[in-house]
Amino acid sequence: MNMIIDALTHISMEPDDVIGWGPRFTAEDLLAAMDAPRKIFGKSARVDRAVIFPAMGKTVPTSKLTFLEQHQYVMDSVDRYPDRFYGGAAIHARLWNETVAMQFDDMVRNHNFRMIYIHPSLHKYWLPIKTPSESEGSKQLLYPLFEAARKYKIPVLIHTGEQPYSLPATVDFIAGEFSDVNMIIGHLGTQGELFTMEALMVAERHPNVYVETSFAMGHMLIEAAHSIGVDRILFGSNTPPLEPTQQIMMVEESLTFAPPIGMGLSEKEARKVLGENLLRLFENA
Amino acid sequence: MAEILVDSHTHIIRHREPVWGWGPRYTVEDLIQTMDRDYDVLGETKHFSKAVVMTGLGLTSIGEYNMREANEYVIQSVMQHPDRLYMNPVINPRLWVPDQLDQLRDWKRDYQVCMLKIHPSMHNYYLPTYSPFPGDVSKKIIYPIFEMARELNTPVMIHQGESPYSIPALIAPLAEAFRDVPMIVAHSGANNAPAFANDAILLARTHENIYLGTSWVQTPELTQMYYAIGASRIIFESDCAPLSMGQQLRMVTNLHLPPPLGVNASRAEIYRMIGGNIAELCHIQID
Numbered sequence: 001m002n003m004i005i006d007a008l009t010h011i012s013m014e015p016d017d018v019i020g021w022g023p024r025f026t027a028e029d030l031l032a033a034m035d036a037p038r039k040i041f042g043k044s045a046r047v048d049r050a051v052i053f054p055a056m057g058k059t060v061p062t063s064k065l066t067f068l069e070q071h072q073y074v075m076d077s078v079d080r081y082p083d084r085f086y087g088g089a090a091i092h093a094r095l096w097n098e099t100v101a102m103q104f105d106d107m108v109r110n111h112n113f114r115m116i117y118i119h120p121s122l123h124k125y126w127l128p129i130k131t132p133s134e135s136e137g138s139k140q141l142l143y144p145l146f147e148a149a150r151k152y153k154i155p156v157l158i159h160t161g162e163q164p165y166s167l168p169a170t171v172d173f174i175a176g177e178f179s180d181v182n183m184i185i186g187h188l189g190t191q192g193e194l195f196t197m198e199a200l201m202v203a204e205r206h207p208n209v210y211v212e213t214s215f216a217m218g219h220m221l222i223e224a225a226h227s228i229g230v231d232r233i234l235f236g237s238n239t240p241p242l243e244p245t246q247q248i249m250m251v252e253e254s255l256t257f258a259p260p261i262g263m264g265l266s267e268k269e270a271r272k273v274l275g276e277n278l279l280r281l282f283e284n285a
Numbered sequence: 286m287a288e289i290l291v292d293s294h295t296h297i298i299r300h301r302e303p304v305w306g307w308g309p310r311y312t313v314e315d316l317i318q319t320m321d322r323d324y325d326v327l328g329e330t331k332h333f334s335k336a337v338v339m340t341g342l343g344l345t346s347i348g349e350y351n352m353r354e355a356n357e358y359v360i361q362s363v364m365q366h367p368d369r370l371y372m373n374p375v376i377n378p379r380l381w382v383p384d385q386l387d388q389l390r391d392w393k394r395d396y397q398v399c400m401l402k403i404h405p406s407m408h409n410y411y412l413p414t415y416s417p418f419p420g421d422v423s424k425k426i427i428y429p430i431f432e433m434a435r436e437l438n439t440p441v442m443i444h445q446g447e448s449p450y451s452i453p454a455l456i457a458p459l460a461e462a463f464r465d466v467p468m469i470v471a472h473s474g475a476n477n478a479p480a481f482a483n484d485a486i487l488l489a490r491t492h493e494n495i496y497l498g499t500s501w502v503q504t505p506e507l508t509q510m511y512y513a514i515g516a517s518r519i520i521f522e523s524d525c526a527p528l529s530m531g532q533q534l535r536m537v538t539n540l541h542l543p544p545p546l547g548v549n550a551s552r553a554e555i556y557r558m559i560g561g562n563i564a565e566l567c568h569i570q571i572d
Binding site: 016020021022023025033037038039194215217218219239240241242243245246249250253254257259260261262 | 302307308309310311319325328477478479501503504505508525526527528529531532535536539542544545546547
């Protein structure tokens with residue numbers, strides 16, 4: 001099959017003035033980056049498909065945009081390039097209501113949306129924990145989203161990588177509560193190296209937890225493969241601001257180069273990470 | 286300026302690295318092979334012409350080696366590949382300063398020493414502070430290294446990236462005491478925590494003798510770095526092994542892309558960052 005599928009990208013006609021990139025990154029810019037000349041395993045290769053999310057800055061609590069407005073450009077782009085894009089909904093949980101639920105239903109049924117993205121840091125909440133007094137509000141806020149993910153059998157990507165809201169260990173409780181919902185720990189728990197081991201401990205405890213590779217350091221990706229196997233690792237580039245070729249090289253070199261730079265896996269194993277695993281997840285939907 | 290690739294930060298060792306733990310080995314032959322791989326730079330296939338080489342850092346911390354023993358494999362390797370490799374001796378100030386420092390004069394002449402390396406975390410010391418404690422004690426073991434660097438006309442690379450000893454702001458007193466000695470902030474402080482790179486950028490903006498290394502850095506911080514201090518003080522480093530030279534190089538060459546993936550850096554600026562700057566700083570002949 002040999003498809004490369006990118007689990008995490010963003011597009012926007014305007015700057016993302018919260019995350020801090022710009023001046024824009026259109027659907028066509030993303031396609032150009034996906035199709036840029038590159039060699040993977042010694043052969044020319046494009047990124048075949050990508051899950052596209054809006055610029056995360058559009059979804060923060062101070063945004064004046066409705067949920068639909070936040071996602072209109074993503075919807076239009078998926079409709080325009082159905083062979084290249086899957087839609088991704090970056091849901092600010094505090095916006096969730098019956099109207100949003102209906103709009104999301106339409107996105108899934110009619111616009112090929114395949115993933116929910118939640119971002120505790122940007123949207124300002126803790127993931128649920130065991131303590132009722134601390135957790136009740138969070139449950140009321142987030143459980144409807146996980147119930148929606150269950151209903152449509154689509155995975156929930158959870159941003160992780162910084163204090164205080166986005167520590168990967170906080171995924172543990174909800175992963176147990178919704179053990180039939182697939183969850184993806186974004187950025188391998190990190191945006192660099194910190195917290196990766198936490199992410200892997202959570203993933204080791206819960207077979208419904210996957211990890212996504214953007215921002216990961218190579219040796220931590222190797223640790224992930226040793227900890228949970230390659231079947232639950234998903235390539236994501238987080239383009240923009242990261243760039244797909246560099247992020248693919250991180251996966252290819254870390255998994256297939258000889259130690260100490262890599263771990264000497266076969267191309268076949270690495271290709272699971274680069275696309276096959278995500279495709280399998282989507283086929284379950 | 287010649288358009289060649291120079292890696293300012295590599296490690297070789299004949300066995301497993303005894304502190305970091307990577308292995309089973311990364312020999313000079315492995316390094317040369319990695320340098321000779323095909324790398325896409327601005328659409329052209331390139332190879333690394335030269336690299337600055339360090340020992341496995343653990344050898345300078347445990348095992349009770351003297352400075353020569355801890356760096357011996359690098360010495361032999363540089364002598365074997367004088368057209369490709371330059372030496373960066375790693376100095377443990379607690380063990381080898383001042384007694385063993387003098388030999389660096391001979392090493393510079395005989396083994397292409399082009400830089401000195403210190404590692405506050407590995408060797409457990411604070412860099413000299415403004416305050417007398419721990420500053421005065423630190424000065425006794427650290428100042429002789431910087432005086433030697435001044436004499437040898439080499440930069441000093443300082444490992445940075447974790448608490449408590451290796452936070453970039455802690456370099457400021459030293460940068461002010463030795464304004465004529467170029468200092469390279471290894472990993473721009475992002476070895477374990479990417480956000481420390483912002484600390485390094487501020488340090489570089491306020492101290493002209495500070496240069497920033499790129500290994501372990503993430504794209505958003507590298508972009509910030511370019512706008513803050515310009516291409517002339519950004520130094521490509523791979524930290525190979527254990528990091529991969531290709532992926533680390535790609536992050537820097539991506540700066541030629543338009544925003545938001547890059548910064549529209551010119552071809553000349555890219556080649557400065559991936560070779561020219563370190564060659565100038567270390568007096569490595571590249572023409």
